[in-house]
Amino acid sequence: MSRFQGRVCIVSGGGSGLGRATALRLAAEGGSVAVLDLALESAQRVAREVEAAGGRAHPYQVDVADPASVRAAVDAAARDLGRPQVLVSCAGTGCFANSHEMPFEDWKRIIDVNLTGTFLVAQAVLPHLLDGGGSIVTVASNAGLMGIAYSAAYCASKGGVVNLTRALSDEYVKRGVRVNCVAPGGMATPFQNAFRNMPQGADLSSLGKIRSPLGMAEPEEVAALIAFVASDEGRYMTGAIVSIDGGITT
Ligand SMILES: NC(=O)c1ccc[n+]([C@@H]2O[C@H](COP(=O)([O-])OP(=O)(O)OC[C@H]3O[C@@H](n4cnc5c(N)ncnc54)[C@H](O)[C@@H]3O)[C@@H](O)[C@H]2O)c1
Structure with a gap:
């Protein structure tokens, strides 16, 4: 398949896990991929993997929680690769904690990276998407759709990503995004x-309740779904929250 041929794709958190699998998938389908990550070395490693597989990728250091850092990375990617048409927001963090004891810094970091970071990257990429069309895929979690003990900040951040997605969809549905x-x-x-x-x-x-009888997904399985949603095959999808969780939120 070559659904991303000629398209510039930005993947935040592209240095590891789901972001890495998504970067490799989009590049394998012809996309030029900007691999954004807090860990520059990880982004560089993934960009090298993409190129070794015959694709095109550039690594960029970014802290998605910092508006200036996000803007600089997106500007650099647009300068190097061309107008971004696809954004996949994979950067994320979390931990378990007793809510009544959780340090404020941990709460703030999880909300800043997962929720504010998803907004900031979308905000920086949107002007490019509005200039000719495009697609954003955010990454939430089953934790955005159910309560999980010891995960208040993570659940709140991912629940926020769910409704942030719906709000952005409503705002831009008539403008080609x-x-x-x-x-x-x-x-x-x-x-x-x-x-x-x-x-x-x-x-x-x-x-x-957060363990599926199907075990864990491989990141490549989730990346395949992201690629479908981001591509023109997902033309009629917007504002959708698509679960891929082994049935734990049924
Ligand atoms: N792994 C799971 O079980 C699971 C389940 C549901 C949802 N998710 C979500 O999927 C997404 C990807 O997770 P993953 O499993 O690939 O994790 P991962 O830890 O393998 O990758 C996350 C990447 O995000 C980067 N990152 C963290 N903070 C950042 C920041 N401030 N700025 C830029 N990059 C930053 C990390 O450096 C890392 O490369 C996350 O949003 C996570 O919440 C993961």
């Missing part, structure tokens, strides 16, 4: 390490 959200369940990525530490006194049985 589709905005959709993919909501994965557990994926086998380094992200899982951040959730290994349980808070003191945690009742593990309350977390049974």
Whole structure:
């Protein structure tokens, strides 16, 4: 397939996990991919992987929670690769915590990266998308659609991404920009390490509902869905929240 031939695609959090798989997928289908990540070395590694596979990619360092950093990275990508037509927002962070003990800095970092960061990258890319059309795919989580103990900040941030997506979709639907959200369940990525530490006194049985009988998804499976939604095959989709979570939010 070559659904992204001639298209410039920006992938935030492209240095690892789902962002890496998405960057590789979009590039394999002909896209020129800007790989944005806080960890420049990871972005560089993924860009090299894309090029080794015969694709085109450039790495950029970005902190999605910092408006100036986001603007600089998006401007540089547009200068180097051309007008962005696709944005996939994969950058994310999280951890388990007892809400009554959670340090303010942890709450703030999770909201800043997951929710504010998704908005800031969309805000910086939108002028390009409005100049001829395009598509945004945000990444939420089953955690944006259900309550999960010890995950107040993460659930709040991803619930915010869900409704941010709907609001942006409504605002831009008549102006050639589709905005959709993919909501994965557990994926086998380094992200899982951040959730290994349980808070003191945690009742593990309350977390049974976030385990699917189907186990974890591979990031490539979720990237395939993102590619469909972002491509012209998803033409009639906007404002959609698409779960890919092994049935845990049924
Ligand atoms: N892995 C899962 O089980 C799972 C489940 C549901 C949703 N998600 C969501 O999927 C998305 C991708 O997660 P993943 O599993 O690939 O995780 P990951 O940890 O493998 O990758 C996340 C990437 O985001 C980058 N990042 C973090 N903070 C950033 C910042 N401030 N600015 C720019 N980049 C930043 C990291 O450096 C990393 O490369 C996240 O939004 C996550 O919340 C993950």
